[in-house]
Amino acid sequence: MTSATHPVASLAADRALEQDAMLHIAFYKFVALTDSDAVVIQLRALTRRLSGSILVAEEGINGVLAGTASELEVFEQALCRDARFADMVFKRSRCQTPPFARIKVHRKPEIVALGIEDASAAKRPGQPPTRISPQEWRELIAQKDVVVIDNRNSFEYRLGRFKNAIDPGVDNFRDFPGYIQAQAPKWKAAGKRVAMYCTGGIRCEKISPWMQEMGLTVYELEGGILNYFQQMPDADKDWQGECFVFDSRIALDTALEETKTQVEDVYGHHPDLQWRLLRAKRLEHDAE
Secondary structure, three states: OOOOOOHHHHHHHHHHHHHHOEEEEEEEEEOOOOOHHHHHHHHHHHOOOOEEEEEEEOOEEEEEEEEEHHHHHHHHHHHHOOHHHOOOOOEEEEOOOOOOOOEEEEEOOOOOOOOOOOOOOOOOOOOOOOEEOHHHHHHHOOOOOEEEEEOOOHHHHHHEEEOOOEOOOOOOHHHHHHHHHHHHHHHHHOOOEEEEEOOOOHHHHHHHHHHHHOOOOEEEEOOHHHHHHHHOOOHHHOEEEOEEOOOOOOEEOOOOOEOOOOHHHHHOOOHHHHHHHHHHHHHHHHHO
16 A cells, blocks of 8 residues: 655655746846946856846846746845845746757847937836736727737747737837837827837837837837736737747747747748848757
């Protein structure tokens, strides 16, 4: 006769397995860093046991990392001890495929390049807040006077999108402002409000003050698609397809689980994207 596993021992074992599981975290914050070189050194020390990439600039930090739950928890706690990052939000998802081959921490002019001189995520005096919660987003995008814009590349849009979202038809974030400039007069004349989203929120946060300066009423999905999936158990009511991620997992479903999509499914049928396919295959080879 076999003895039953003690429930407390079973729970402890489950927690141990969870701590050893590989996870992915995405995070960013726009915050003035007068010592960005020192921040790079600090982050390199904190990420020695992790893999991924972090960009550091005078406007803030933008990172994606992978490691065990316990390793990532150590990193998060250490980073948040810096008052500038104390309210940092980390979006977590599980990994079956190791997302990254190594760790890279780099100093850059911008953590997300917009291509507009002096563009800043900082709100100008008098500009209202633009971020809205996933719950508010669901209600907003159902309204008839709202234009829903996918603030990502076209290949990301083709893989998955919010229902009724518009594809701006760009393959680089630097081309997005040109699309907005061309459409803004029509939207304003029609009394349209603009709701936009991206993967983690950073692209929308960078461009929203500039769009407000153009006279547009703008809203951005707080935390992006990943936060929507994390906060809304029934996200598939509003979302069609999968969410592309820029790592070896390729795509996630609305439960933040890795799908079977391959890089060829994303880039293979588009001649203009062959350079992205080749780069993805090199990264895939490096991760083996």
